[in-house]
Amino acid sequence: MTSKLYSDIYEIVKQIPRSRVCTYGIIAKLVGINNGARVVGWAMSKSALYKDKIPAHRVVNSKGILTASHKFDKGMTMQELLEEEGIKIENNQILNINEYIWDPFQID
DNA sequence: CCGATGACTTGAA
DNA sequence: CTTCAAGCCATCG
Secondary structure: OOOHHHHHHHHHHHOOOOOOEEEHHHHHHHOOOOOOHHHHHHHHHHHOOOOOOOOHHHEEOOOOEOOOHHHOOOOOOHHHHHHHOOOOEEOOEEOOHHHHEOEOOEOO
């Protein structure tokens, strides 16, 4: 990885279990950047270049909106990928986000 | 160092 | 509902 920051972010994202999602803000705080949600998103955009499979489709913004959908519009949309995991989405937004949200401290 | 950029966030109009 | 503004921070030229 280009930096420990990235590896930290990727490690966390890779730990997101199936049928679960996480927000940029949570990840940002976990890696130490209190308000660096943008940096997380920026790192995610790079994740596609890495060999490691990063389930970036499980990372959404604080409202559960698929702000990254425009990066997955190549064939499978982000919504389709999430629905494959049983997550219901409507108008580009995850329904019952509270039920799907996940973070390392709240182990299932 | 500076300015621009971005898969963010919050709040206000 | 939409749009804008300010704040936030790593990266790039």
